[in-house]
Amino acid sequence: MTPSLAQRLGAEALGTAFLLATVVGSGIMAQKLSGGNVALALLGNTLPTGAILVVLILIFGPVSGAHFNPAVSAAFAVRGELPWRIAVAYVAVQVIGAIAGVWAAHLMFDLSVLQFSTTVRTGPGQWLAEAIAAFGLLLTIFGCVARAPASVPHAVGLYITAAYWFTASTSFANPAVTVARSLSDTFAGIAPSGVVAFIAAQMVGALLATALSRWFWPGTHKTSG
Numbered sequence: 001m002t003p004s005l006a007q008r009l010g011a012e013a014l015g016t017a018f019l020l021a022t023v024v025g026s027g028i029m030a031q032k033l034s035g036g037n038v039a040l041a042l043l044g045n046t047l048p049t050g051a052i053l054v055v056l057i058l059i060f061g062p063v064s065g066a067h068f069n070p071a072v073s074a075a076f077a078v079r080g081e082l083p084w085r086i087a088v089a090y091v092a093v094q095v096i097g098a099i100a101g102v103w104a105a106h107l108m109f110d111l112s113v114l115q116f117s118t119t120v121r122t123g124p125g126q127w128l129a130e131a132i133a134a135f136g137l138l139l140t141i142f143g144c145v146a147r148a149p150a151s152v153p154h155a156v157g158l159y160i161t162a163a164y165w166f167t168a169s170t171s172f173a174n175p176a177v178t179v180a181r182s183l184s185d186t187f188a189g190i191a192p193s194g195v196v197a198f199i200a201a202q203m204v205g206a207l208l209a210t211a212l213s214r215w216f217w218p219g220t221h222k223t224s225g
Contacts, residue, residue, distance in 0.1 A: 117189025
């Protein structure tokens with residue numbers, strides 16, 4: 001039976017909430033336990049994020065496609081595989097879910113729910129890193145969808161795990177994640193002043209990957225809307 005729109009939106013909201021609870025919660029835990037070793041803290045933040053992505057995509061992929069990312073939803077809409085009205089609804093619930101996930105992480109660790117990050121992440125290197133992170137993520141998704149759809153959950157989890165370490169920005173690669181992380185003054189945060197530039201870079205990378213995917217994998221698009 002085809003999932004209803006309400007089920008699809010619920011899956012996107014809940015999946016994105018769990019993703020952000022993991023990103024922020026594991027960052028808090030990693031910082032608490034790492035004894036000031038930033039590399040160890042980053043590793044403690046990376047592994048849970050990659051792992052939860054595999055789980056969430058396996059759970060919610062059959063329901064909504066498991067985008068959890070406005071850049072992914074927009075890319076599928078540009079490709080004509082997701083109606084724009086649904087893409088817009090996806091983006092709205094992704095942002096709401098992301099913020100809810102951050103607040104849940106704060107509550108779990110007895111922190112103030114309402115926060116703004118003071119961690120500055122800005123500059124050409126960071127912006128280039130976000131464009132590359134999003135570009136690689138979308139290519140990973142499109143390539144797997146075209147040739148090996150069952151591999152998407154594991155490929156995305158592994159890509160993000162790697163991109164945490166090879167990008168200067170630690171690979172946000174997701175506008176909803178970026179907005180939500182600006183509301184957490186913890187290890188995973190980003191100062192609100194850096195959000196717009198990060199999202200712009202992410203969308204540039206995503207659109208470039210969308211265009212290139214038509215060349216690499218022509219005639220393999222599958223309707224998902």
